[in-house]
Every structure is written in C-alpha cells, then in structure tokens.
Amino acid sequence: MAVIILRYLEAENGKVEKAIHITNIANLRYLQTKKYQRVYWGVEFCQNLIPSLEDTQKALELTRRAGMGFTLVCPFVTESGIKRLDRILAWLKRERVCCEVVVNDWGVLELLNTDYKKRFEIALGRLLVRQQRDPAMKRVLEKQPPIGVKGKDGKIHIVVHRVPAEKYQIGVKSSYINSRANQRILSEFGIERVELNNLVQGVDLNGLKWKKSLYTPYVHISTTRFCPMDSKEQRTYRINVCKKECQKYYDILRNRALPKIIYKRGNTTFYKNSVNNRMALKAGIDRIVFQPEIPF
Amino acid sequence: MKIKAPLTHQNEVQFLCDAGADEFFCGIEPGAWRTQYENFCINQRVGSANFSKLGDLEKAIRIAHQNKAKVHVTVNAFFYLEKQYSAAKNIIRDALGAGADGIIIADFGLLSLMDKNLLKGKDVVAGCDTAVFNHQSTAFYKKFDVTRIVFPRAMTIGEMEDVIKQDGSLEYEAFILHDLCFFVDAFCAYCKESSAGIKQEGKEKKGVSFFAAARVPARGFGGGCRSRFSRQRVYLRGKKKSTPGKAFTFWGSKAALGCGACAIYDLNRIGVTCLKVLDRNLPTEEKVKATAFIKKCLDFLNGHTSKQHFISRCQALFKKTFKVRCDRYGCYYPSVFRSGER
Numbered sequence: 190m191a192v193i194i195l196r197y198l199e200a201e202n203g204k205v206e207k208a209i210h211i212t213n214i215a216n217l218r219y220l221q222t223k224k225y226q227r228v229y230w231g232v233e234f235c236q237n238l239i240p241s242l243e244d245t246q247k248a249l250e251l252t253r254r255a256g257m258g259f260t261l262v263c264p265f266v267t268e269s270g271i272k273r274l275d276r277i278l279a280w281l282k283r284e285r286v287c288c289e290v291v292v293n294d295w296g297v298l299e300l301l302n303t304d305y306k307k308r309f310e311i312a313l314g315r316l317l318v319r320q321q322r323d324p325a326m327k328r329v330l331e332k333q334p335p336i337g338v339k340g341k342d343g344k345i346h347i348v349v350h351r352v353p354a355e356k357y358q359i360g361v362k363s364s365y366i367n368s369r370a371n372q373r374i375l376s377e378f379g380i381e382r383v384e385l386n387n388l389v390q391g392v393d394l395n396g397l398k399w400k401k402s403l404y405t406p407y408v409h410i411s412t413t414r415f416c417p418m419d420s421k422e423q424r425t426y427r428i429n430v431c432k433k434e435c436q437k438y439y440d441i442l443r444n445r446a447l448p449k450i451i452y453k454r455g456n457t458t459f460y461k462n463s464v465n466n467r468m469a470l471k472a473g474i475d476r477i478v479f480q481p482e483i484p485f
Numbered sequence: 486m487k488i489k490a491p492l493t494h495q496n497e498v499q500f501l502c503d504a505g506a507d508e509f510f511c512g513i514e515p516g517a518w519r520t521q522y523e524n525f526c527i528n529q530r531v532g533s534a535n536f537s538k539l540g541d542l543e544k545a546i547r548i549a550h551q552n553k554a555k556v557h558v559t560v561n562a563f564f565y566l567e568k569q570y571s572a573a574k575n576i577i578r579d580a581l582g583a584g585a586d587g588i589i590i591a592d593f594g595l596l597s598l599m600d601k602n603l604l605k606g607k608d609v610v611a612g613c614d615t616a617v618f619n620h621q622s623t624a625f626y627k628k629f630d631v632t633r634i635v636f637p638r639a640m641t642i643g644e645m646e647d648v649i650k651q652d653g654s655l656e657y658e659a660f661i662l663h664d665l666c667f668f669v670d671a672f673c674a675y676c677k678e679s680s681a682g683i684k685q686e687g688k689e690k691k692g693v694s695f696f697a698a699a700r701v702p703a704r705g706f707g708g709g710c711r712s713r714f715s716r717q718r719v720y721l722r723g724k725k726k727s728t729p730g731k732a733f734t735f736w737g738s739k740a741a742l743g744c745g746a747c748a749i750y751d752l753n754r755i756g757v758t759c760l761k762v763l764d765r766n767l768p769t770e771e772k773v774k775a776t777a778f779i780k781k782c783l784d785f786l787n788g789h790t791s792k793q794h795f796i797s798r799c800q801a802l803f804k805k806t807f808k809v810r811c812d813r814y815g816c817y818y819p820s821v822f823r824s825g826e827r
Contacts, residue, residue: 265672267618267640268647296621303624319563322674356566360525365564370594411710412672414639418735426819428641437721442714442733451714 205466206476208260208402212484214244219481222255229478231262233293233314234412234457235485236270237431239263245277249286260289261309263297265316265412271296275304282308291384293317298378312382312402313375315409319365322410324449324460326390330358362393372398384478387462389449394473402476405464407484409457416456435485455485486753486783489658490776491765492556493534495545497772502552504773505780508759509549510589511535512559513542513580522569527576528559528589529614534765543583555586561612563671564592574598581607589635591615591671596629604630610658613637616671618644620651633658635761639669641820642748646755656758662775664763665743665817667710667735675710710735745817746782746799750792752818778806796821 208227211217220228230248232238240248245261252259261281263274274297281288282305292298293314301311323329333350352358365371366383382400385392386408394401415427416435423430435455442451442458449460464477490506492498501509512528512535528535536542546556558580565573573595577588587608590596596609610633611617611626617634626634633656636645649657666673716733719726745752749760760783762775785798803811813819 265616265618265669267644268620268651271619271621294618294622295616295625296619296623299621299625316672319671324674356522357525360566363564363566365592365594368564368567368570368592368594370570370598371564371592374594374597410674411668413668413735415667415735425813425816426823428639428820438718439721440733441717441719441729443717443729444712444714 205470205474206258208258208476208478210262210404210478210480210484211248212238212482213240214247216482217248217251220251220255222257225257225479227258227260227476228252229260229262229291231291232264232485233262233291233316234264234409235416235435235455236264236266236273237433238435238455238485239266239270239273239277242277242280246280258289259286260291260312262291262314263293265294266297271300275300278305278309289382298380302378307379310381311379312384313366313380313399315384315386315404316412317365318383318385320386320388320392321361321364321390322386322388322408324389324408324410324451325447326361326388328448329353330361330390359393362388362391364393366399367393367396369396372396382476385474387464389460389462392472397473400476401474402478403464403469403474404478404480406461407452407459407480408462409459409484410451412457414456439483452483454483457485459483486749486757486786487759488661488776488779488783489557489759489761491763491767491772492545493536493765494769495541495548497769498545498548498554499552500769500773501776502549502554504776505783506554506762506776508555508557508586509545510557510559510761511542511545511765513537513539513576515539515576518572518576521572522566525566525569526562527573528561530559530765539579539583542580542585546584550584555608556584557587557589557608557610558585559589559612560595561589561591561614563614565595570595570598578603587632593626593629596631601630608632608656610635613660614671616669617648620648623648623652623655627652627655632656633759635659636757637669637671638666638743638817642751642755642818643820645752645757649756653756657756658759658761659745659748659752659757660743660763660817661745661749661760661779662762662817663743663767665815673710742815743817744803744811744815746779746803747796747811747816748818748821749779749782749786749799750795751821753786774806778802 206227207225208229209225210229212232231240249259289312290309291312291314293316332352335347335349337345337347339345384402387403387405416431418424439452439454442453452459487507488505489508489510490501492509492511512530514527514535516537518527549556560573560577581603587610589610589612591612591614609631611631613635616637617623623634635658638660714733715729716731717727717729760779762779781802782799785795800811
C-alpha cells in the first residue's frame with residue numbers, strides 16, 4: 190500500500206503556521222483551505238464527542254486533498270473512550286498515515302508509546318500542560334485600588350491589595366512543562382510539541398525547546414464529568430447522563446468579581462483571550478490554533 | 486478494606502485510630518518553604534492544614550505506628566518551580582526519615598528526581614490529581630514505581646472496576662466522605678490552593694485588611710464550583726439568547742458535601758483496598774465522626790448481607806450520625822443506585 194504522506198505547507202521562515210480546530214463534520218463549514226495550513230480534528234475535553242472513524246476518514250480525505258496538515262485531537266478517556274480512540278489510531282496506522290496526535294490523557298500517551306511507537310508525532314494537550322488558568326489572575330498581579338467591603342458583622346472593612354512577590358508573578362506564568370525534570374521525561378515519551386493556552390497573565394516560554402502551539406481565542410478554565418446538571422436526573426446521577434446538550438446551547442456566566450466573562454459549553458468553562466500573531470511569533474510560537482466555536 | 490483519615494496535628498492521631506483509621510494522610514510545610522515560596526504550596530492545602538515542624542510529624546507518626554497505622558505525606562502540588570524541587574526533595578527525605586510510610590504525588594518530575602533507595606519499601610501513591618481514568622494510565626504511572634492509585638472523584642463503580650480488572654497489581658484507593666468537587670481535580674483551575682484565592686495577610690488592624698489577590702471578597706465568589714454567577718443561555722440554532730441575570734451555580738441549589746458509604750459494598754467487591762475520608766481542614770471532632778461512621782459501615786460488611794440491606798443500614802446510620810437524611814444528592818457514587826449503570 191502506498192504510504193500516504195500528508196503534504197502541508199511548512200511554516201515559512203518568519204511566519205506562524207495557522208491551524209483551525211474542527212470538532213465534527215458539521216463544523217467543516219469553517220474550513221478555509223487558503224487561510225489555514227492545518228486542521229486539528231477531534232475534541233479535547235469530552236469522550237462522548239470523539240468523532241466516529243467514518244467521520245475521521247472523511248475529514249482526513251478533505252485535508253489530504255487540500256494539501257493541509259492533519260492533527261488528531263484526543264480527550265481524556267475512560268476504558269470505553271480509549272477503545273474508541275484505539276480504533277481510529279489503528280486505522281491511521283493501517284493506512285500508514287503520518288500525522289500528529291494531541292494527547293490530553295496519560296493513558297493515551299502510554300498507548301501511543303506501546304502500540305504505536307514512533308508512528309505519530311505527539312503533542313501534549315492543554316489539559317496535561319497544567320497552566321494557571323484562573324481568569325482573575327491579571328487582577329491578582331496588577332495593583333488594585335483599595336475597596337470597602339461590608340462584612341457579616343455589618344461593619345465596613347477596607348481591603349488593600351498587596352501585589353504578590355516577583356517569584357509568584359513569574360510562577361503563575363509557568364506550568365508543568367517548565368521544569369527540566371518533566372521536560373526530560375516528556376521528551377522520552379515522544380512529546381515533540383506542546384499546546385498552550387494564551388493566558389491573561391502571559392506565558393513563560395523560557396527553556397521550552399519543543400515546538401509550541403497557541404490556541405485562540407478560548408482559554409480553558411476547568412473541566413468536569415458532571416455535565417450538564419440541568420434536569421433532576423442529571424443532578425442526581427451526574428455521570429453518563431449526557432444527551433449532548435452542548436450541541437444545542439452554551440452559557441455565558443458573569444460575576445462582578447471577575448474581569449472576564451466565562452463561557453460554559455458542556456463540561457468545560459472558558460474565557461476569551463485572543464492572540465496577537467506578531468507577538469506570538471516573536472515569543473517563539475510557531476503555530477496558532479484557531480477555534481471558531483467554543484470548544485468541547 | 487482500610488480507612489485513610491486526614492491528619493493535621495499529633496493530638497488527633499489516637500482519637501482517629503480509636504475511631505477506626507488504619508492509615509493517615511498529612512502534609513508538612515516548613516516555615517522556610519512558605520517564606521521562600523510565597524503562595525506556592527507544597528501540596529493541595531495551605532497553612533493550618535499542614536504540619537509546620539518535623540518534630541510534630543515525627544510524634545504523630547510514632548503514635549500512628551503504635552496503633553499499627555500507616556502515615557502518607559502529601560507532596561502533590563501539580564508542579565513546582567525549578568528552584569522548589571530540591572526543597573521538595575529534602576522535605577520528602579526528612580518526612581520519610583521521620584518514619585512516614587509513603588508519599589502522595591501528582592508531579593512525576595519530582596518522583597523522577599528522588600533517590601530510589603529512599604522510596605524502597607515505601608508506598609508511592611499517585612494522587613487523584615494524576616487523573617487516572619483508564620488502565621493505560623496506571624501502566625504509565627507504574628513506570629515511576631507507583632504502588633497505589635487514587636481514583637478521581639468523577640468515576641462510576643463500573644469504570645473503576647474496568648481499570649482494576651486490567652491491572653490488579655496495584656492498590657486502589659477511592660474517596661468516601663466529604664469534599665465532593667464538581668470539577669476533575671487535575672483539570673480544575675481552582676483546585677484548592679493552586680488558584681490565587683484571596684489570602685488575608687496578617688491580622689486586621691483598625692478595619693484594614695491586606696489581601697494577596699485583587700478579587701473583591703464579595704459574597705458568592707470564592708472561585709470555582711461554589712461561586713454564584715448570573716447566567717445567559719445562547720441557543721446555537723436560531724442564535725436565540727435568554728435574558729441575562731438568571732442565578733446560576735455549578736451545583737444547582739446547594740453544594741453537595743459528598744458521601745460514598747452506600748458504594749462500599751461494590752467498592753469492596755471490585756477490589757478497592759482503601760477508603761479515603763476528607764478533609765484536612767475539618768475540626769478534629771468532625772474527622773473523628775466521619776472516620777467512625779465509615780468504620781461502622783465497614784463493619785456492616787462482615788457477615789452475609791445483601792447489597793440492599795447494606796445500603797439501608799448505611800443510610801440509617803448516616804441520618805443518625807450527621808442528623809440529616811441522605812437525599813442522594815451529595816452522593817459520591819450515585820451509579821450505585823442506577824440499575825444497569827456501570
């Protein structure tokens with residue numbers, strides 16, 4: 190069987206590769222082959238929405254015809270989810286498709302290192318990079334004016350903000366992957382790229398020798414398996430009560446204490462922080478991943 | 486099955502042992518760590534939830550060992566800054582030297598830096614922050630010589646059983662009481678101390694407090710799943726939007742406190758070896774009450790009892806112990822009540 194190598198436009202010197210995140214077949218309507226050089230296919234946060242093998246085959250065919258790069262995005266998974274992913278990976282291996290795989294589960298990373306050794310290029314997904322994603326972080330680091338707060342005792346208490354020490358300010362821009370020990374281990378497991386949130390407080394990229402992708406505009410905050418909690422049955426049983434409500438609506442959450450609006454779609458919450466392409470390139474980012482919809 | 490109880494002070498040990506604890510988990514955060522690494526915790530709790538002196542920890546371990554109980558020390562921050570690793574290693578070395586029986590970790594980078602001889606014969610526990618949802622993840626962590634896995638909160642009995650069936654060589658631990666989190670610990674930006682919570686610095690003087698965060702300490706916002714929001718729903722078809730302003734919390738009308746006692750019957754059947762009572766921030770009497778409650782539930786397992794009978798007895802005991810009827814809302818493992826659920 191002929192080896193299928195997806196030809197894609199390498200990021201030219203001085204230019205950032207642009208990728209678009211497509212989560213299902215219906216969202217292929219967002220694909221603009223002239224604007225993007227790569228397709229991210231799949232979901233990050235929910236195993237219930239892992240695309241079928243048939244849809245993956247269609248997406249891959251479309252990508253191949255357009256001469257674009259293909260990246261399979263995998264969520265965190267239980268035993269049932271890992272079987273579904275394994276089916277797709279096994280097909281890609283049989284068809285000798287060389288592509289990237291984004292992992293958001295240590296078990297999937299282990300699977301790629303045992304059953305699919307050196308078959309795919311592996312990127313460490315946002316769930317495993319573990320950045321500090323609190324949307325209020327910017328206010329923590331910038332000097333705020335004093336405020337008066339009425340306490341439970343009825344008295345007014347003056348609250349004065351003390352800007353945290355420099356170590357803390359640097360630390361909240363760091364993540365799991367900044368430590369040399371973790372870099373060594375992850376490289377041994379075949380990690381070649383890391384997927385990053387564009388945090389409101391900035392990102393520390395010092396010492397990161399891997400290739401780096403930056404997602405825009407949605408920064409993921411927290412993920413749950415208790416989704417969506419709308420009906421009594423869902424509030425009681427919480428897991429495996431999904432009727433894919435996330436495909437019908439999303440929620441905008443506001444609180445005066447937060448400088449950012451929170452978007453809640455399905456089992457994950459997000460805030461928006463768009464990327465400045467020029468600044469990203471200057472910082473060493475070689476790929477921007479655009480998410481046309483709130484991801485899931 | 487063993488009961489693992491939270492520990493913050495050496496004076497608690499005997500009470501908790503008498504209540505039925507077979508193991509303890511605790512943290513140690515020396516003053517030097519806090520001074521040097523302000524607002525970066527050694528584990529997932531801060532301040533009074535940790536021992537601050539090695540001598541106190543040593544005393545606690547001695548009393549625990551006299552009662553044939555093990556002590557695990559938590560060193561489970563998601564990650565550490567480069568400079569913190571050597572300090573964290575020293576803390577682990579000192580804790581193990583003081584007699585601790587094991588450590589609880591979330592950062593395998595820290596584990597890889599440890600002297601393997603130091604960990605020989607000790608329990609190396611992959612905490613719930615390692616997000617082990619499948620057997621391939623257990624295989625991943627076994628490469629770091631982990632001996633026990635703590636299942637994340639958000640798993641059904643069937644999902645845990647699937648993992649244990651694939652790999653029975655490890656010990657498995659499950660949460661059983663208190664502190665039911667809405668989000669997956671490993672994937673939450675507000676997980677305990679890893680977010681920049683409002684931390685009051687020093688005592689209030691003349692009505693003035695200092696906080697190391699700029700979030701207004703308004704009612705209803707502490708970050709995370711217990712916050713109150715105003716919600717607006719946007720429908721994807723037709724792009725219809727609801728009127729903003731509807732009150733919303735992730736938990737619904739009330740936060741779930743968390744009890745998994747009814748699931749002990751199934752947890753025992755599938756091979757979970759340790760039940761973890763939370764949390765370290767509770768007063769001693771609450772920890773003792775919680776531990777004693779789980780011990781009595783375990784005693785119900787002795788003798789031939791049906792699952793239904795076991796559940797009835799646990800629910801009756803819950804009402805008697807906590808003075809509140811079990812309404813299944815705060816259930817850790819509600820899949821127990823669903824027929825055909827796995």
